[in-house]
Amino acid sequence: MSESLLLGALLAVAGGYLDAYTYISRDGVFANAQTGNIVLLGINLFQGDFSKVLHYLIPIAAFALGIIICESIKSRLKESNKFHWRQLIILLEIIILAIAAFIPSGPANIAVNTMISFVCSLQTGSFRIINGNAIATTMCTGNLRSGTQQLFLAVKNKNRKNLKNSLSYYSIILFFTIGAASGAMLTKIINEKSVLISAAVLVIPFILMFKPSVIISDE
Numbered sequence: 001m002s003e004s005l006l007l008g009a010l011l012a013v014a015g016g017y018l019d020a021y022t023y024i025s026r027d028g029v030f031a032n033a034q035t036g037n038i039v040l041l042g043i044n045l046f047q048g049d050f051s052k053v054l055h056y057l058i059p060i061a062a063f064a065l066g067i068i069i070c071e072s073i074k075s076r077l078k079e080s081n082k083f084h085w086r087q088l089i090i091l092l093e094i095i096i097l098a099i100a101a102f103i104p105s106g107p108a109n110i111a112v113n114t115m116i117s118f119v120c121s122l123q124t125g126s127f128r129i130i131n132g133n134a135i136a137t138t139m140c141t142g143n144l145r146s147g148t149q150q151l152f153l154a155v156k157n158k159n160r161k162n163l164k165n166s167l168s169y170y171s172i173i174l175f176f177t178i179g180a181a182s183g184a185m186l187t188k189i190i191n192e193k194s195v196l197i198s199a200a201v202l203v204i205p206f207i208l209m210f211k212p213s214v215i216i217s218d219e
Contacts (some may be wrong), residue, residue: 002086005168008130009175011123011137016179017198018097018138022116022198024187026109031116032124032138034063058086059117060111067123074126089126090206093119097199105192115169116195131168140176142167 001009018031030036037056044052070089077085096119100112120138127137136142147169154162179198186194 001082001205001211002127003129003131005131005171007208008127008135008137008168008172010201010205011127012172012175013179013182014093014198015120015123015138016176016181017183017201018116018120018179018195020180020183021187021195021198022113024184025105025192026113026116027055029059029113031059031113032120034060034117035141055110059113060218061112062118063121065125065127066118070122070125084209086126087206087209088123089122090202090209092212093122094199094202094206095204097195099203100195101193101199103192130172131165133165133168135169135172137172137176140173143154143173147173 015032019033022029022031037060041053041056041060044050044056053086073088074085077083077088096115100115103112124136124138130137131148134142135146147166150162150166150169153159156165179201183194183198186197190197
């Protein structure tokens, strides 16, 4: 289940939603796209706006910390038969997002961006394989490259497996886009508390991973 297209689609919706949420309601910072944050950091560094540099540097550092925490949780719970380590990751995501929803927009935005960047890094480090393919659920650049490459190979070699792989990549991009559009719409309506919608979406994969008939990969 942890490597299924269904779970990947739900996580992609949440990933796209969070990027739109932080960009619209939390001072134009991307939750997932650290490349964008690094570019904006470099621009503000050049302009000498050091307060803005910290504005982007702290979420970047939180993203890196999340990867370390993710690997630590994985190493400790990898052999557990009762509670899979990826379920703990999703549970942490839900809790942190619920807390972020009740922090008002304003001076505390940098704290919320840090929290959500941390959440997204946990997801990035935990869910990297879908249907046997290396696919990200929190960003699209790599997925676009790999999906297009697989499509080219499918046409060139008339290979159905390449076509199936291509569709997996493009499906995740589609669901990420749906999440971003939903996040943009709902954030305009509900403001900072709209992040609770993303937390609610994550409850579904958390529950799905309890299914006893499903074998969850240890990788």
